Amino acid sequence: MQRCDQTAEWPLLQAHFEAQGRALDLRVAFARDSQRFAYFSQQAPEVFADLSKNLWTRETEVLLQQLARACGVTGQRDAMLRGDPINTTEQRAVLHTLLRRPVGLALPGDRPEISGLLAEVHAVQTAMLDFAEQVRADDCITDIVNIGIGGSDLGPAMAVRALEAYRAPGKRLHFVSNVDGHELQTALQGLRAESTVFLVASKTFTTAETMANAHSAMAWFAQQGGQDVARHFIGLTTNIEAARALGIHTCFGFWDWVGGRYSIWSAIGLALAIAIGKARFGEFLAGAHAMDEHFRTAPPQANLPLRMGLLDVWYRNFHGFSSRCIAPYHAALGRLPAYLQQLEMESNGKRVDRSGARLAVNSAPVLWGEPGTNGQHAFFQMLHQGTEVLPLEILAVRQADHPWPGHQEKLLANALAQAQALMLGRANANRHREFPGSRPSSFLLLDALMPRSLGALLALQEHRVFVSGSLWGINSFDQWGVELGKLLANDLEQRLRSEDVQGLDGSTAGLLKRLRAE
Numbered sequence: 001m002q003r004c005d006q007t008a009e010w011p012l013l014q015a016h017f018e019a020q021g022r023a024l025d026l027r028v029a030f031a032r033d034s035q036r037f038a039y040f041s042q043q044a045p046e047v048f049a050d051l052s053k054n055l056w057t058r059e060t061e062v063l064l065q066q067l068a069r070a071c072g073v074t075g076q077r078d079a080m081l082r083g084d085p086i087n088t089t090e091q092r093a094v095l096h097t098l099l100r101r102p103v104g105l106a107l108p109g110d111r112p113e114i115s116g117l118l119a120e121v122h123a124v125q126t127a128m129l130d131f132a133e134q135v136r137a138d139d140c141i142t143d144i145v146n147i148g149i150g151g152s153d154l155g156p157a158m159a160v161r162a163l164e165a166y167r168a169p170g171k172r173l174h175f176v177s178n179v180d181g182h183e184l185q186t187a188l189q190g191l192r193a194e195s196t197v198f199l200v201a202s203k204t205f206t207t208a209e210t211m212a213n214a215h216s217a218m219a220w221f222a223q224q225g226g227q228d229v230a231r232h233f234i235g236l237t238t239n240i241e242a243a244r245a246l247g248i249h250t251c252f253g254f255w256d257w258v259g260g261r262y263s264i265w266s267a268i269g270l271a272l273a274i275a276i277g278k279a280r281f282g283e284f285l286a287g288a289h290a291m292d293e294h295f296r297t298a299p300p301q302a303n304l305p306l307r308m309g310l311l312d313v314w315y316r317n318f319h320g321f322s323s324r325c326i327a328p329y330h331a332a333l334g335r336l337p338a339y340l341q342q343l344e345m346e347s348n349g350k351r352v353d354r355s356g357a358r359l360a361v362n363s364a365p366v367l368w369g370e371p372g373t374n375g376q377h378a379f380f381q382m383l384h385q386g387t388e389v390l391p392l393e394i395l396a397v398r399q400a401d402h403p404w405p406g407h408q409e410k411l412l413a414n415a416l417a418q419a420q421a422l423m424l425g426r427a428n429a430n431r432h433r434e435f436p437g438s439r440p441s442s443f444l445l446l447d448a449l450m451p452r453s454l455g456a457l458l459a460l461q462e463h464r465v466f467v468s469g470s471l472w473g474i475n476s477f478d479q480w481g482v483e484l485g486k487l488l489a490n491d492l493e494q495r496l497r498s499e500d501v502q503g504l505d506g507s508t509a510g511l512l513k514r515l516r517a518e
């Protein structure tokens with residue numbers, strides 16, 4: 001297991017970049033290689049990917065694949081899949097893939113505890129999915145409020161919206177994440193205690209925002225004359241004791257080896273299960289499992305998560321691209337950029353390797369984005385003509401789920417046109433109207449937005465993040481960077497209630513006084 005920048009392959013890639021990468025022109029690359037599309041595109045489970053409009057050549061990919069071998073990426077992948085404690089700063093295994101493994105399936109090299117864990121996973125999953133069916137069948141329940149933040153919100157909120165076409169009629173799903181009371185206030189408006197179920201989703205059951213919202217929701221429930229807390233408040237957590245202490249007795253558990261941003265497949269997915277039902281949730285898991293199997297077994301040159309992770313490192317460390325723009329060309333995928341942002345930036349936003357040594361190269365880029373075509377009328381200007389080159393990742397869906405004639409063709413034509421315009425550019429004597437072209441994009445295509453394809457797409461994204469993290473030598477599964485802010489907020493909350501600014505820096509003291517001013 002070697003860090004990418006410490007391998008013998010790294011300088012080879014640097015030399016290759018200087019010789020051919022830096023000045024690569026996509027138009028010339030296509031003209032030189034008539035099979036470029038065929039070579040750089042592939043069908044993985046549920047996801048077709050065209051990576052040909054990226055700033056690399058076959059030779060680049062060969063060198064990157066050699067780099068992956070030198071870094072032992074497949075060995076690291078296998079260590080994750082078999083349950084080794086690869087989250088070394090928390091001494092935990094990383095087994096979100098187990099949550100979508102079919103019952104009884106053993107993989108070569110599984111650690112001895114895996115079969116028992118898989119049985120536990122399926123026992124909880126069955127109970128949780130049966131509960132989801134119960135809620136779906138209960139006409140008295142009209143509103144489900146998920147209270148959670150980060151991975152306990154972004155996954156279910158994104159997926160419920162993405163699979164809106166499959167949502168049970170008569171059930172409204174609400175998501176409250178922010179500690180800002182406006183959000184809770186908006187969600188509760190018009191709700192009635194007796195027809196509302198609250199899902200308190202928190203891996204740790206200590207997250208300040210979620211606890212504050214859960215307490216306030218309970219107070220609201222009591223004020224509204226709600227009777228049966230046990231029936232109306234459900235805990236989704238690894239810390240069942242803490243949920244019980246809050247008076248929540250119906251709980252669905254999960255395990256410390258499921259990272260928050262990888263937890264949509266666990267009990268944290270209950271909101272989604274209620275929305276789409278047991279069978280569809282099963283398809284969602286099956287799609288992810290198909291991608292896991294692809295990642296585990298496909299040869300490197302046809303392994304999509306591996307190829308995408310390698311491209312990510314090529315872009316970040318050689319081309320020096322500092323961000324990636326995500327443009328889903330499907331309105332229902334509107335929260336996908338935010339979901340991917342946590343996935344990539346919380347996983348790989350690190351500046352030390354697993355041993356604690358400073359990284360010598362940059363790690364995670366910034367991820368951001370908005371659905372197309374909206375982004376085109378906002379920030380795509382910069383993608384086409386700005387001073388910085390930023391790779392674009394287009395996610396398109398072939399079939400539409402709505403009856404409006406003509407819209408889908410327009411939408412898909414726009415997705416294609418953006419990628420084409422970025423690549424081809426346009427010469428013009430007037431510099432303001434000139435498009436430089438040779439700007440990179442990837443094009444991911446689903447046949448339809450369904451539970452299975454969404455599951456596969458998310459697992460693909462998880463694994464490509466794993467690949468780049470493995471190359472950088474990062475522990476992609478901790479998130480110590482969120483701790484300091486939490487600690488300071490606790491202290492400042494006390495100080496906001498008192499006059500005490502002693503020991504604070506000048507700016508914080510000044511702002512605090514201002515915030516306290518009547």
Ligand SMILES: O=P(O)(O)OC[C@H]1O[C@](O)(CO)[C@@H](O)[C@@H]1O
Binds near residue numbers: 152202260346
């Ligand atoms: O599910 P929990 O424990 O409430 O944590 C919520 C989120 O907070 C974080 O720990 C970051 O603060 C995320 O990793 C996590 O998804």
